[in-house]
Structures are given as structure tokens and as C-alpha cells.
């Protein structure tokens with residue numbers, strides 16, 4: 074018996090950082106949406122009482138550092154489960170890219186083990202448990218489109234944005250999220266207008282969404298990694314309607330309405346960047362299998 078779950082990546086249509094809290098976390102205000110680029114998670118019961126992570130991707134940790142491992146451990150501890158599970162992770166989402174790959178794997182494991190171990194928890198309960206694993210896990214449990222506040226764990230659902238294509242380009246550099254936050258000067262930052270973005274989403278106003286994308290972390294990452302700025306310029310040049318870095322980077326995404334334009338941007342960027350993807354914005358739902 075195997076349980077399959079899709080773990081879709083997210084992009085941030087808007088990302089704001091408000092202040093640093095006494096507990097050292099940053100208070101954020103983000104608009105996230107899922108895209109059709111997913112890891113595939115396969116859960117198989119084991120006779121032995123252990124959590125086994127299997128992945129062919131050499132960047133995916135196979136021990137407790139893996140967020141998918143932590144998700145299984147938290148459920149085992151909380152509900153006194155004495156069964157083991159093998160978690161096979163077929164990685165499609167680039168690792169450490171600002172696309173929440175690890176968080177989405179953890180969320181998929183929570184959803185999948187809820188079925189496998191017949192825990193009958195609601196998505197809200199799974200999202201609460203997910204918040205203990207990582208700030209983006211709660212959003213990933215629900216998927217779709219949402220505003221995430223607090224340290225990212227308070228999720229307020231939004232309607233799906235109008236259908237469009239997303240071109241993703243990931244430069245071959247590693248970005249340390251911690252270093253980006255350390256270099257962020259909130260007094261000088263230019264903050265996105267989150268309420269205006271929410272209004273544009275509710276109006277199904279594609280151009281309004283494009284006009285309001287913004288990420289307070291982008292100038293910090295650009296200053297440390299000039300490749301990000303170059304990719305942004307190429308995306309604009311090849312005709313993207315909106316261009317933004319996702320999360321703390323380094324992945325840059327461009328939005329377009331027509332597949333032919335997405336293909337043109339893809340073809341143009343292939344010369345500059347090894348990892349380029351064309352996917353649909355999913356927005357409204359999480360495909361469960």
C-alpha cells in the first residue's frame with residue numbers, strides 16, 4: 074500500500090517584512106500562491122518503527138534535517154504512532170530557491186500520514202502542527218492563494234488570481250536566507266502595498282496584480298548577487314508583464330498571460346540560466362494526487 078501526495082511550490086506575489094520581534098523572528102506580511110511545479114511524495118508503511126527518507130537528489134538531507142522527516146516525527150510523537158514509514162521524495166522543485174520546496178514536502182507528508190494513519194485531522198489542525206516545523210508549512214498544507222502573516226504561520230485564504238503562466242529562472246548561486254535578513258534595513262526598504270494586491274486579486278485584475286508585485290528582500294539579494302538583477306532585466310526584455318524574486322531568492326519569476334510569450338521568455342533565458350521552467354499558476358487548489 075502506498076499513499077501519493079503532490080507537493081507544489083509557491084511563489085510570493087508580495088513579501089513584506091514589518092519588524093523584528095522580541096523572539097528574533099521577523100513579522101511578515103506575504104501573498105503566496107501555489108504553482109504547477111511539484112515534488113512527488115510517496116509514503117509506504119514500514120514493519121520497523123522508523124522514518125526513512127529516500128531521494129535521488131543529493132541536496133535533500135536524509136535525516137532529521139529534512140522537513141519531511143520532521144513532519145512525520147511530530148505526528149508520531151503527538152499521536153503515539155508505533156508504525157514506521159518510508160518517505161520517497163521525487164524532487165522537481167529546485168532546492169534552496171525561495172520556492173518553499175522543503176516546507177511543501179513537509180506539508181504533503183502531514184496530509185499523507187493523516188490518511189495513512191487515519192488521524193482524521195482537519196487541514197486547520199494539520200496547518201497548526203505544520204507551524205512548529207517551519208513558517209511556510211502552514212500555507213503549504215492549504216495551498217491555493219493566501220495572505221500569510223505573523224512569522225508566516227497565520228494563513229488567511231484568498232480567491233485564485235486570474236489564470237496565467239509563470240516563467241521561473243534560478244541562477245546557480247546559493248542564497249542564505251539568514252544573510253539576506255541580516256542585511257535588510259527596514260528604514261530604507263520600499264514596502265509592497267499588500268491591501269492593494271489583495272484588492273486586485275479579489276477583482277480578478279491581472280494587470281492590477283502585475284502592477285503591485287513587490288518583495289522587500291529583493292534589493293538585498295540583488296546587491297549580494299548581481300545575477301538576480303541580470304535575470305530580472307532579461308525577463309523584462311523578453312516581455313514578462315511582471316517580474317519579481319520569490320522569497321529570499323534567488324529564483325526570479327515572470328508573469329505572462331499567453332503560453333507563446335512564456336515560451337519566448339523561456340527560449341531567451343535558456344542562454345543565460347541553466348534552470349528555467351514554464352508552469353501554470355495554480356492558485357485555487359492543491360492537487361492531492
Ligand code: ATP
Pocket residue numbers: 132133134138139140141162167168169170171172173174175176178179209250320321322
Ligand atoms: P523557503 O522558500 O521556504 O525559504 P527554500 O525553497 O528557499 O525555502 P528549500 O528548498 O526548502 O528552500 O531548502 C532549504 C534547505 O532546507 C536546503 O538547503 C536543505 O538542506 C533543507 N531541506 C530540508 N528538507 C528539505 C526537503 N524536503 N527538500 C529540500 N531541502 C530540504
